Structure formats: structure tokens, C-alpha cells
Amino acid sequence: MRILVVDDYALVREGLRHALQALGDNVEVVEACDAEEALRLIAEIPALDLVLLDIGLPGMDGFLALDEMRRGHSSVPIVVLSASAEQRDISAALNMGAMGYIPKMVPREVMLRALRLVLAGGVYIPPQALGMPGFSGAPTGGAAAAPKSLDELGLTGRQRQVLGLIAQGKPNKAIANELQISEPTVKAHVTEILRALKASSRAQAMVTARRFGLR
Template sequence: MTRRIVVADDHPMFRDAMRSAIVGAVPDAEILEAGTLSTTAEVLENAPDPDLVLLDLNMPGMHGFAGLVYLCAQFPSVPIAVISANEEPRVIRRAIDAGASGYIPKSASSEDMRAALDALLEGEVWVPAGADTGNAADDGDAEVTARIASLTPQQVRVLMMLSDGLINKQIAYELGVSEGTVKAHVSAILQKLGVISRTQAVILARQLAEEADAPQEMVRRAANER
């Protein structure tokens, strides 16, 4: 049975490395690629029944966990596993709490990559062996993640646009809706996030994006090691 796997990462060299790793583990896989959040969404819209998405949290447009929440909400039947150079336990836990089906370090060995793909394609959750994620996210982390995950896909998009500095009129144009609809989304976002202003919502969203960041040296090293 052919497996359709989407590799979503903005580093072409790492996508090539992932393609080789996938072919070694799943020889009959059909591999699709994307380099931004928007192109990932387009691929998922157009590709019939993807079996798995391997997602970089730091691609253009992602805003870290916000992009993950958006994709999980927009495509709830598609397993999405984060693949990242950031191996901090609290980040792994946040990704799982935000809806990810697994978390694969970019430094993973070929054996671990094969094990991860096998588990994820069988519908299991996979995290690195020995990753102590049980208490990695404190109660505050879990609460914030739950609030973000409670947003609808459209509300997540609005939040990301607010983080980019867009005003209501610009957001309405980008989404093809009225300004009144945008205002309603913003109100719902503030209520769900437990904040009282757009500024506080943006600060929270940017904090989530920063927590998902991996130092660029780690990214380069992981790509070279593949």
C-alpha cells in the first residue's frame, strides 16, 4: 500500500535528507514537499488522504505552535508530527498538547527515524525514547496551550495575522470577509485566550512562537548529520 507523506520544511537540504530517510524506511512512499505554512495547507487541501505530515515549527508563516494548532484543526484526520532541532522536553510536551501525533528530533538516527515513521503510520504517538515529557510542561504551559488549541482554524489565522501587525481591514481583505466578521473573531480570541486586548493576545502568540524556535546552529548541524 502506497503511503503519502508530506515533508514540510523550509530548508531544501533537510527536505532532501528527509526524502532519503523516508524512502529507506517506507520504500513505496509518495512524498510531497512544502516550504511554508500556506503551501503546506495547499498540499493538504489538494492531496487526497495524506497518511502523515512531518512539520517544521519554524517555517515561514508558522508562528510556532499557532501554525501547528491551525493545521491540526483544519485537517483533523491527518496525523501531524513535528520534526525539529529543538529537543527540550517542555517543547515536545507543548507540541503533543497542541495536537501533534509525534515529535521527531532532527538529530534522530536512521533507526529512530524508521521506528518513528512505523509508529506514526500505524496511528501511534511517537516521542524520542527517554524524553521525560510527563512533567515537562507546567500547569501554566498546559493551560495556555489548551486555550490556543480551543481556537477555530479561522481564529488561529486571525491571531497569526494580528501577530504580523495587520489591522482589521487588511485581515478582512486577506480572508475575504467583512471587517465586522474580523472584529467578531478578535473578540472570541480575546475571550478564549483570557486576555483583554489585542496587544496581550499578540504577546502571548509571539511567546509561543519564540518557545518553538530552535537555534539556527542546531538546525544546520542536524541537516548536516542527516
């Protein structure tokens, strides 16, 4: 497993390098101290499994780096690991395609559980973000308004089941096992759900589903 850690503090990178070994055997951690170095490495290193990105970087803004990474390397899951637990930062990161947002103040085991979830194909959103007023996961940048109720979506019964499991943060494989359907079928349902929600990411779909009362 190969993980790129992007943080401007050497002490933080060193701590993460040791902590990430708990994710499995043969974990290789590659380090970058700023966004420019991270973008170079993500372009040069084949088969990255995960990027851990701090948004408070010197030079290029971390959000700009996130946007560049998503545009050029959409298959690599990116998790923001930040000292900020502000609603606007969490919402912005998820709306830009991050597969998770982990405040740096969480315990080590919480971080590891979150990363395991993302590596399995799920989405991690900190619990405090889901309870924040106004945190809807709605698309940004002038996109069409998100549906105001579950009934507006026009989903089939099976798609509602899939959406409910997305709301729990479950990856496609776990959803397929629980519903006893194939992963390609789950992927097809997820595509239709994102279209119906007018969501650009699974994270947005998860937050919207929870706003509709799904858990």
C-alpha cells in the same frame, strides 16, 4: 503512501525524501518550504498519510501551522521534526495534537521506527522528554486540572490495561491483539480514558500514564 514534508531547508527535504523511501514501496513525498504552502497542499492533496512538520519555519509560526492543520484536517497524523529538543516545544506540540515529536539529532533508524509507530496509530515521544521535570502532558489553555493519581480516574480494570498499553505507545490494533478484544472496543475504552484523564490527545494520555508509573 503519501507524506508531506514541511521544512524551509531544501537540503533537509532532499535528505528526508530519500530516507522516507525505507518506510515501504511507492512512498510519495510532497514538499513544502513554509507553513502557508503546507496548508495549501494539505487542503488540496487527497489521502495524505502523514505530515512531517518543522516548527522553525519562516513566516507563519510552525505551532500556528500545527494548530491550523489539526483543526482543519484532524484525521491526518502530524509528527514534528525539529532541531529543538526543548521541553517547552515538545510539550506544546503534543498538547496541540501532534502524534509524535522527533528531534533532528536522532539517528535515521530511530526516526524511521518512530514514524512506523505513528503510521500504525501509535504515539512517539522522545525518551528524554519523558524524563524531564514538570513534563506532565497536562492540557493547556485553561482546561480542567488533570487527575493527580491513577485511583482518581475511576477506570475499570480493562481500561487500566488499555491505559498501560497506551503508555507503551502501542496503537489500537496492537492493543486489541494483546487483550484479545476488538478494535472498536479498544477505541471505546480510549475515548473513556481520554475523558477521565481530561486529555485532548493520545499523546497527553501516554505521558500522564507514564507519570502514574505505567510502562
